[in-house]
Amino acid sequence: MSVMTLDESSRTNHSDGPWAVETHGLTKRFGDNVAVNDVELLVPRGCAFGYLGPNGAGKTTLIRVLLGLTRADAGTMSLLGYSVPRRRDQALARVGAIVDEPRFHGHLTGRQNLQILAAARERAARERIDASLERVGMAHRANDRVSKYSMGMRQRLGVAACLLGDPQLLILDEPMNGLDPAGMHEMRDMILSLVAEGRTVMLSSHLLDEVERTCDAVAIVDHGKVIRQGPIAELLAGAAMQVEVGCSSPERARSILADTPLGANIDVETSGLSIHLAAGTGRDAIAEINRRLVESGIEVYRLQEIQVSLESWFLEVTSRLGDTA
Numbered sequence: 001m002s003v004m005t006l007d008e009s010s011r012t013n014h015s016d017g018p019w020a021v022e023t024h025g026l027t028k029r030f031g032d033n034v035a036v037n038d039v040e041l042l043v044p045r046g047c048a049f050g051y052l053g054p055n056g057a058g059k060t061t062l063i064r065v066l067l068g069l070t071r072a073d074a075g076t077m078s079l080l081g082y083s084v085p086r087r088r089d090q091a092l093a094r095v096g097a098i099v100d101e102p103r104f105h106g107h108l109t110g111r112q113n114l115q116i117l118a119a120a121r122e123r124a125a126r127e128r129i130d131a132s133l134e135r136v137g138m139a140h141r142a143n144d145r146v147s148k149y150s151m152g153m154r155q156r157l158g159v160a161a162c163l164l165g166d167p168q169l170l171i172l173d174e175p176m177n178g179l180d181p182a183g184m185h186e187m188r189d190m191i192l193s194l195v196a197e198g199r200t201v202m203l204s205s206h207l208l209d210e211v212e213r214t215c216d217a218v219a220i221v222d223h224g225k226v227i228r229q230g231p232i233a234e235l236l237a238g239a240a241m242q243v244e245v246g247c248s249s250p251e252r253a254r255s256i257l258a259d260t261p262l263g264a265n266i267d268v269e270t271s272g273l274s275i276h277l278a279a280g281t282g283r284d285a286i287a288e289i290n291r292r293l294v295e296s297g298i299e300v301y302r303l304q305e306i307q308v309s310l311e312s313w314f315l316e317v318t319s320r321l322g323d324t325a
């Protein structure tokens with residue numbers, strides 16, 4: 001009977017559920033400093049997910065808690081459907097991670113480092129060494145000592161080390177750190193190709209731009225707290241919108257719109273108006289602007305919706321947070 005129970009619980013606990021990482025109320029304190037503050041995180045499977053926040057926001061600490069490198073003070077978590085710490089071994093068998101920066105023995109070659117790491121894993125890991133080196137473009141430098149590697153090569157060897165376990169989930173702490181623009185580009189392509197293979201990549205970063213380019217979904221963290229999360233496209237859809245209007249008589253155009261709900265935030269420029277629309281304003285507001293101006297005899301030459309970048313949205317969200325603090 002006890003075997004039945006074990007089987008049963010492993011079947012229900014190893015889930016094909018939607019989340020690669022799931023946390024509820026996860027909290028880690030260092031004295032009075034709450035480095036991870038009541039974090040509710042849902043990382044969907046099969047995507048690149050960015051854990052985005054400024055220095056000291058608690059990104060590395062969250063990753064260390066997830067990997068069991070330090071203990072949570074409160075909350076629950078699961079990786080790939082396995083609740084941890086209870087089923088940590090099963091979870092970590094399918095997780096590859098780089099925390100802080102990858103550490104290797106400098107006097108050994110890249111291949112020898114991977115051999116040592118593979119020896120600590122299941123037998124199949126040894127057979128993945130060549131493919132992993134190939135996969136990250138390091139096969140031609142595999143027999144050089146790691147001490148001769150550039151930062152970018154070390155990062156790539158770090159990813160190769162992750163791949164030894166054929167992970168479903170990769171957790172990478174600041175994978176772009178120390179890389180030049182070309183190195184960042186390579187790392188981004190590598191992350192995207194891992195996701196294309198059906199793996200999940202969760203990365204932490206303080207680089208808004210990189211997260212916007214690399215990730216499908218994001219959690220924005222500040223002072224240990226997740227303040228927004230979701231698919232980037234959905235988050236941006238809820239952001240404020242800006243419309244540039246090229247028109248005749250900008251001053252008169254402004255006064256026409258000032259009497260309407262659209263007129264809350266209008267800057268007059270030499271060749272038209274720049275209008276800030278509140279979050280949640282539909283695109284039909286743009287059509288309404290056009291109709292009102294044209295009906296009042298204003299010539300409209302151009303109407304352009306300005307794409308809100310994650311960066312400006314991030315600043316908007318964090319400054320709002322500052323206002324209420």
Ligand SMILES: Nc1ncnc2c1ncn2[C@@H]1O[C@H](COP(=O)(O)OP(=O)(O)OP(=O)(O)O)[C@@H](O)[C@H]1O
Nearest residue numbers: 030033035053054055056057058059060061062206
């Ligand atoms: N071992 C530790 N002992 C005490 N405080 C710690 C420890 N590790 C982290 N902290 C504190 O926890 C907070 C979060 O640190 P953490 O390293 O997780 O931030 P981070 O988001 O990874 O920052 P960075 O972008 O600089 O890597 C900081 O205030 C830090 O000083």
Ligand SMILES: [Mg+2]
Nearest residue numbers: 059060061173
């Ligand atoms: Mg960190």
